Amino acid sequence: MNKLALLLTAAVLALGAGPAFAKKQLVIVVKGLDNPFFEAIHQGCEKWNSENASSEYECFYTGPASTSDEAGEAQIVQDLLGRADTVAMAISPSNAKLIAQTLKTAAPTIPIMTLDADLATDDAMLRKTYLGTDNYLLGQKLGEYIKKAKPNGGKICTIQGNPGADNILRRAQGTRDALSGQKGNAALAGEGGWTEVAGCPVFTNDDGAVGVQAMTDILAANPDLDAFAIEGGWPLFGAPQPYRNLFKPLADRIATGDFVVAAADTIGDEVAIAREGLVNVLVGQRPFEMGYKAPSVMIDLIEGKPVADPVFTGLDECTKETVDTCIQK
Structure with a gap:
């Protein structure tokens, strides 16, 4: 799905009139679609889809147009939690307290995890696990x-x-x-x-x-x-x-x-x-890995399998001396 389509989908969902999906949705909501870091997460999500085309599940990536739109992210989370085809959600909270309040209000019955950014320690009980960077x-x-x-x-x-x-x-x-x-x-x-x-x-x-x-x-x-x-x-x-x-x-x-x-x-x-x-x-960091792993972790949560908390994706150090071997995202 290209960026324009993602923006249009996010806008439709925000209005509460999104089309029905053919598959059960493993939703990833990021801080904003304007950030290359999150585009790498998107590519990981799409890689999972390409390798699991016959699955009953689909990784769906979305977020507000801008990382500065904290309220927009919260609205998307709320709207998608209201959809019957959303069966699990991974959220990168732009504003941890706002997303926590959104989850408290929505009281979701599906597994919620955080991705890339976590909730504050006091709100950790609102999600099952955190996947991403230490x-x-x-x-x-x-x-x-x-x-x-x-x-x-x-x-x-x-x-x-x-x-x-x-x-x-x-x-x-x-x-x-x-x-x-x-x-x-x-x-x-x-x-x-x-x-x-x-x-x-x-x-x-x-x-x-x-x-x-x-x-x-x-x-x-x-x-x-x-x-x-x-x-x-x-x-x-x-x-x-x-x-x-x-x-x-x-x-x-x-x-x-x-x-x-x-x-x-x-x-x-x-x-x-x-x-x-x-x-x-x-x-x-390893954002592609985050996007690629998130759907599998969400399925494990849906199926009641044990999932570690947190799940760290590792770090890579890059200097002028090591630049030729750096992992570039």
Whole structure:
């Protein structure tokens, strides 16, 4: 199904007038259809469909047009839960609390799981399992790389996505804990030698251009900045040329580790940017695997089979030295 068809389907479903499906639907609802990360999940879903054409089940992928449309995602979840042909659902919550409230209101009788992003710990009982990245570990790896490059600490800014997205908040916590050497720090103010500068963290709502502009402003206001921890790859894969333009003047400092940029994901131009030496490390996720595995996990839940909680899909580290062997999504 192409992107236009997905958008039209989402719009029809949001109006509560979606057509009947021929098969039982294993629904994946993502934060937004405008993000290449989620398109990789879509491709995994379609791969499962192609390998299971004779199944009574079908993987159906949808979401709001934009990752900034938190209410739209919640509405799609609500509408699809009201359909008789929806037999299980995997959700990537853009706003964890809003999706939790939607589930409480809808009181679904089908298996619900989370994908890519989880619900808050207090709401975990609303889903059967989480499938995706160990987000705390991802953020921790970003922090460990920065700390190794600059063991004496310095000034840092974290670039984040939606302020209500549980996965991004967990990554940020992992980064702070790794840098400080302590658990549970809020914004760093000297712990472990690291200080988060004014105006940070930056919340981009997963918009790459917003991220690049924010980093431009932060650098202008803080010429002594030492590092960026980019908790999602949005500025690199969403606005690759503006990102390159911003960091080319810092290429020599990045090469020596005097200035450190650590970012999540290996999507789109990110691996090429690593090859160009404009990011020190990428910690890649496996979104295709998430989309491919989700239907099978949902079927296991439907059939009452034991399913681990969580189900982690692993991470891949990519640097300029390892770029030729990086797993690109």
